[in-house]
Amino acid sequence: MALAPQQLEEARSATRLEVREEEPTGYVLVTGSSRGIGRAIALRFASEGYAVAITYKSDQQKALETAERARRLGAADVVVLKMDVTSPESVQEAYRVLESRWPHLNVLINNAGILHVGGIEETSLEDWERVIKVNLTGVFIVTKTFLPMLRRAPWASIVNLASIAGQTGNIVASAAYAASKAGVIGLTRRLAVELAPYGIRVNAVAPSFVETDMVRSFIDTPEKRKRIEELHPLRMIIQPEDVAEAVYFLATPASRAITGQVLGVNAGRLTC
């Protein structure tokens, strides 16, 4: 039976709506998203209907918990990948899996990282190399590997997790950690220029203390918490969700004119 023009239009718009509901808002990969800041970022995107790839290095259980929460929040697709950002083979394998499943990648969040604390006299060459390898070389390896999928996307951006330690020496972290995060800032700025012709934006966030496993030992008593709060003009302990909100803004088209920038999420600790 032929449909009347009005019925036809109604049917068409219903189909379009249905498709729009099933289509992911976009495709996002968050490295080191089994817990902490990476988890909060993955969940922020999930709640907006993105297809989300969650990666972990060793804690599969935590990654599966993140995945389950992402699904409940409305992620269009959830993929859990074991990926060591220091291993080109491991990152390449993750690329193969995602490429066979998704048409492209809109957003890459380079979040995986490790903390290192201690003066140069206690820092061995092995410590130095390990920190630089995960925090800086890892960003290079993952970005270079996933570039073809980002280039295929109608819009794309990268957000790197730097740190206030990469902006000021006046912070509890080793020189290795500070240098790795300053390196991430340099990499961000250079890639912003280099990838602009492809329409890919590259930005970084630089948090101060954020309440995660990474800095748990600095805030595990009321006295220590108070000391950390007092370091920040806003007198607060920053939460992973605070960082996720900044990352979400920088990663998505709302910030389409912003690239090569470092957004401090530091409760006023660094105001320059």
Ligand SMILES: NC(=O)c1ccc[n+]([C@@H]2O[C@H](COP(=O)([O-])OP(=O)(O)OC[C@H]3O[C@@H](n4cnc5c(N)ncnc54)[C@H](OP(=O)(O)O)[C@@H]3O)[C@@H](O)[C@H]2O)c1
């Ligand atoms: N927390 C802070 O105060 C703070 C402040 C400024 C910047 N940051 C930066 O924010 C990022 C996230 O920190 P966080 O506090 O959320 O850390 P976290 O709670 O310790 O979580 C680290 C995440 O990175 C993953 N990871 C570690 N090494 C990896 C490797 N070689 N390859 C792949 N994944 C790896 C971990 O996976 P597994 O669970 O499998 O081990 C985990 O998912 C880091 O880059 C950190 O430097 C943190």
